[in-house]
Amino acid sequence: MHKIESKDVHLYYGSFHALKGISIVIEKNTVTALIGPSGCGKSTYLRLFNRMNDLIDNVKIEGQCLIDGKNIYSREINIEDLRKRVGMVFQKPNPFPKTIFENVAYGLRVNGITHSTFIEERVERSLRQAALWEEVKDKLKKSAMELSGGQQQRLCIARALSIEPSVLLMDEPASALDPISTAKIEELIYELKSEYTIMIVTHNMQQAGRVSDYTGFFYLGELIEFDTTKKIFTNPTDTRTQNYITGRFG
Amino acid sequence: MNKRIKEQLAFWTFRVLSFLVIAILFSILGFILYNGFSVLSWDFISKMPEDGMTKGGIYPAIIGTLYLIAGSMLFAFPIGVMSGIYITEYARDGLLKRFVKLMTNNLAGVPSIVFGLFGMALFVNKMEFGDSILAGSLTLSLMVLPVIIRTTEEALLAVDNGFRHASYALGATKLQTIGRVVLPMSLPNIITGMILSIGRVSGETAPILFTVAAYFLPKLPTSIYDQVMALPYHLYVIATSGTNIEQSRPMAYGTAVVLILIVLILNLIANALRKYLGKKYKIS
Numbered sequence: 001m002h003k004i005e006s007k008d009v010h011l012y013y014g015s016f017h018a019l020k021g022i023s024i025v026i027e028k029n030t031v032t033a034l035i036g037p038s039g040c041g042k043s044t045y046l047r048l049f050n051r052m053n054d055l056i057d058n059v060k061i062e063g064q065c066l067i068d069g070k071n072i073y074s075r076e077i078n079i080e081d082l083r084k085r086v087g088m089v090f091q092k093p094n095p096f097p098k099t100i101f102e103n104v105a106y107g108l109r110v111n112g113i114t115h116s117t118f119i120e121e122r123v124e125r126s127l128r129q130a131a132l133w134e135e136v137k138d139k140l141k142k143s144a145m146e147l148s149g150g151q152q153q154r155l156c157i158a159r160a161l162s163i164e165p166s167v168l169l170m171d172e173p174a175s176a177l178d179p180i181s182t183a184k185i186e187e188l189i190y191e192l193k194s195e196y197t198i199m200i201v202t203h204n205m206q207q208a209g210r211v212s213d214y215t216g217f218f219y220l221g222e223l224i225e226f227d228t229t230k231k232i233f234t235n236p237t238d239t240r241t242q243n244y245i246t247g248r249f250g
Numbered sequence: 251m252n253k254r255i256k257e258q259l260a261f262w263t264f265r266v267l268s269f270l271v272i273a274i275l276f277s278i279l280g281f282i283l284y285n286g287f288s289v290l291s292w293d294f295i296s297k298m299p300e301d302g303m304t305k306g307g308i309y310p311a312i313i314g315t316l317y318l319i320a321g322s323m324l325f326a327f328p329i330g331v332m333s334g335i336y337i338t339e340y341a342r343d344g345l346l347k348r349f350v351k352l353m354t355n356n357l358a359g360v361p362s363i364v365f366g367l368f369g370m371a372l373f374v375n376k377m378e379f380g381d382s383i384l385a386g387s388l389t390l391s392l393m394v395l396p397v398i399i400r401t402t403e404e405a406l407l408a409v410d411n412g413f414r415h416a417s418y419a420l421g422a423t424k425l426q427t428i429g430r431v432v433l434p435m436s437l438p439n440i441i442t443g444m445i446l447s448i449g450r451v452s453g454e455t456a457p458i459l460f461t462v463a464a465y466f467l468p469k470l471p472t473s474i475y476d477q478v479m480a481l482p483y484h485l486y487v488i489a490t491s492g493t494n495i496e497q498s499r500p501m502a503y504g505t506a507v508v509l510i511l512i513v514l515i516l517n518l519i520a521n522a523l524r525k526y527l528g529k530k531y532k533i534s
Contacts, residue, residue, distance in 0.1 A: 050419060057342060084421035094412035096431055107420035110430065156416070163420060 001069045003028040003197045004049065004167065009063035011044060011053065018044050020221045021063070026214070031189060031198045033208035033229065036218035037244065042201045045218065046169050049199070050086040051079055067167065084111060087160035087196075091172040093152035095144035095159070100136050103144045103155055107163040122162055130158035131188055150181025157188065168192065170200040174207065186211050205245055209233050217241045282510065286503030294504055298468040302493030303484075308505050313470055314383075314478030315452050315512065318462065321387025321474070322451045326394050327444060333395075334402025334440075339428055358396035363456040365393045370460035384474045386462025393457050394447035401443025405436035438528040445520040449513050455482040481509040 004026040011019035019041045026032050034042040047053050048065050051072065064071050072082055084107075095103050104123040113119060123140075127133040132154040136147070144155055153173060160168060170189070174182040189198060189211045202208050208215055209229060216226040217240075225232060225241045236242045293307055300306030333354075341347040369389025379385040409432050417427040455463075463483035471478050485505045488498040 052415065052419065055415070055418065080421045080423055083419055088419040090412060090416065090419075092412055094410075094416045096413060096416065097435060106417070106422075106430070110417070110420060110422035110426045159416075159420065 002026065002066070003030075003068065004199070005064075005066040005069075006045075006048070007064040007066070009045075009048065009061065009065060011041075011048070011062075012060040013056070014058045018221050019048075022223045024216060024223065024226055026197060026199070028197050029193055029195070030214060031193050031200060031212045032214040032216065033212035034199065034201045034216050034218060035203075035205065035208050035244070036224075038203075040218040041221040042216075042218040043171055046171055046199055046201050047088075049167065049169055050083050050088050052088070054079065084163050085165050086167045086169060087163070087165035088169040089153070089157050089160050089171065089173045092176055093149055093156055095147070095152050095155050097143065097145055099141050100144050100147070100155060101140040104158050104162050107159060111163060123158075126158040126162040127155075129161050129192070130154045131184060131191075132158055148181075150177050150184065153177060153181065153185060154188070157185075161192075166197060168196045168198045170198065172201050172203060175203060182207070205233075205247075217244060219244070279510070282503055282506045286500065286505075286507040289500045289504035290507060295508060299466065303466060303488050304492070304494050304497040304501065308479075308481070308484060308501070308508060310467060310470060311479040311481045311484040311505065312508060312512070314463075314480040315482075315509070317383050317471065317478055318386055318390060318458065318480055319448055319451050319516070321383055322390035322394065323444065323448070324391075325388060326391035326398055326447060329391070330395050330398025330443070331402050331440060333399045334406060335428060335433075337399070338403050338406040339424070339432070354396050354399050357392075358400070360393075361456075362393055362454050363459075365389055366457045366459050366461060368392070369457060374461055380475060381460075381462055381464075381477045382475045383462055383471060383478055386458045386478075386480075387474075389457045389461045390451045390454065393454065394450055397447045397450065398440075398443045401446065402436075402440050405439030405443070406432060408439060409435045434527075434530075438524040441520055441524045441527070445517050445524075448516050448520070452509065452513050452516075453482055455486055458483055481505055481512070485509065 002025045004024075006022055006024050009019055009022045010017070022041075022045060024032075034046060036042045044053065048061070049067065049072070053059050053061065061073060065073055067082075067086065070077070096106060098106070101123055104126050105119050108119050108122060124133060124137075127136060132151060135151060136142075136155075139146075144152065147155060153176075157173070174185045177185065186207060189200065192198060200208075200212065212229045214226065215229040215232040217224045217232065217236075217238075219240055225236060225238045227237075232241060233245060236245065295307060295312060296309050297307030298309060333350075337347060337350055337354075341350065366389060369385060369392070373379045373385035373388050374381060377385075379388075413431050413435065414427055417431045418424075422430070458480055462477055463480050464477040465487055467477060467479050485502055488505070489495065489502040492498045
């Protein structure tokens with residue numbers, strides 16, 4: 001059984017055909033990069049897997065999206081349960097205007113966990129996983145808004161990890177950060193791979209090359225090519241892929 | 251005329267006009283303070299009216315107004331905030347939402363005397379509350395409902411969608427997202443709506459005229475079915491139809507001063523609360 005699979009997925013925003021029959025298979029504990037020019041559908045595709053597209057009016061989805069072999073768009077699926085299993089990190093760091101501690105504890109609290117020692121342990125572990133613990137352990141009661149952009153983004157990663165998802169979706173997680181913070185996030189992605197299955201949307205070719213095992217190239221709502229990152233970056237089959245990664249358009 | 255002079259002329263016109271607004275406010279306050287200052291004393295705010303309201307204090311009217319503020323907020327605040335939440339967070343864009351918003355705006359445009367008449371017909375007569383704090387508070391709350399709904403809407407819309415999405419992405423339900431993230435962040439701005447409505451509730455005469463206000467009632471209410479005196483109506487009474495208008499004129503100004511002070515103090519308290527909450531949920 002594959003970890004993540006999509007079978008001939010079409011998505012429409014009203015009459016706009018945003019995803020045109022996307023089929024991908026992703027294995028457990030791998031990092032998959034989704035690349036392509038703006039508006040190609042890669043973020044939309046990413047958001048299929050925690051059903052964030054459901055928040056937009058007038059969206060129609062066809063085809064199948066499976067996680068652990070189960071169609072996540074079937075009726076039996078509870079959206080909140082799904083989102084617990086599929087964490088997400090957004091482009092813009094968006095910590096809540098709460099304390100650092102409460103930011104990480106939020107996901108636990110909304111899922112009904114009240115045991116305070118358990119929450120404390122989980123918060124510490126998540127912050128360690130996100131390589132932020134050493135920087136914030138003395139100021140957990142301070143507002144998350146006082147952290148730098150890079151720290152905020154790692155806090156958001158810790159927040160996503162706190163509820164122990166098995167899949168992590170990252171939508172250009174480093175595009176709003178400086179090079180040093182970006183390097184930290186990339187290092188983190190590499191380490192998290194052993195426990196999570198990661199999908200990452202990125203505009204940065206080098207980043208895709210550095211962090212991912214597989215790469216999918218999207219163009220105008222179609223998946224042009226999907227292969228190992230090595231293959232895509234050294235010997236792409238399609239000329240459009242080649243043109244994009246060599247910087248001739250996009 | 252060259253560009254520079256035009257520019258200067260426009261700048262000075264705007265500047266003078268905005269100072270004019272301040273000047274108007276200060277002249278009203280100055281005029282009232284000047285005329286009413288002489289009667290202000292502890293007795294004035296703590297005693298019953300005496301000698302056909304030409305002497306004594308305005309204690310029952312102060313208490314009456316405070317009851318009406320509390321009563322109307324008790325109804326209008328939760329209903330208004332919940333309506334605002336429904337409109338911004340739940341209702342989908344479409345005919346129904348547009349209709350609800352349009353009607354809210356229309357409600358805001360209804361003259362206050364019409365609310366007074368409606369309140370009398372519905373609460374006083376039909377529901378048999380009689381002239382009472384209950385009927386008056388309900389009438390006032392209808393009047394300020396649109397203010398609270400509108401400010402709630404705007405406060406909620408000001409919360410960036412990124413926070414909502416972050417919450418949903420962690421498996422939170424819509425209700426949890428609103429209760430734990432959106433509402434705490436917008437509370438400072440929602441309180442602004444409350445401040446505005448407290449000002450209106452304490453100052454309006456027409457809605458309480460037929461629903462609660464007593465001409466002269468030198469005792470305090472004992473239940474929500476009692477009538478009360480209220481500051482704006484008391485002011486109206488002793489300025490136009492008292493037993494001796496000339497003699498009670500300073501009392502009228504004094505009443506106005508007290509009314510303004512109450513609104514000012516309540517605004518300061520609400521503002522402090524807003525600042526405190528704004529700091530607690532600091533958004534940068």
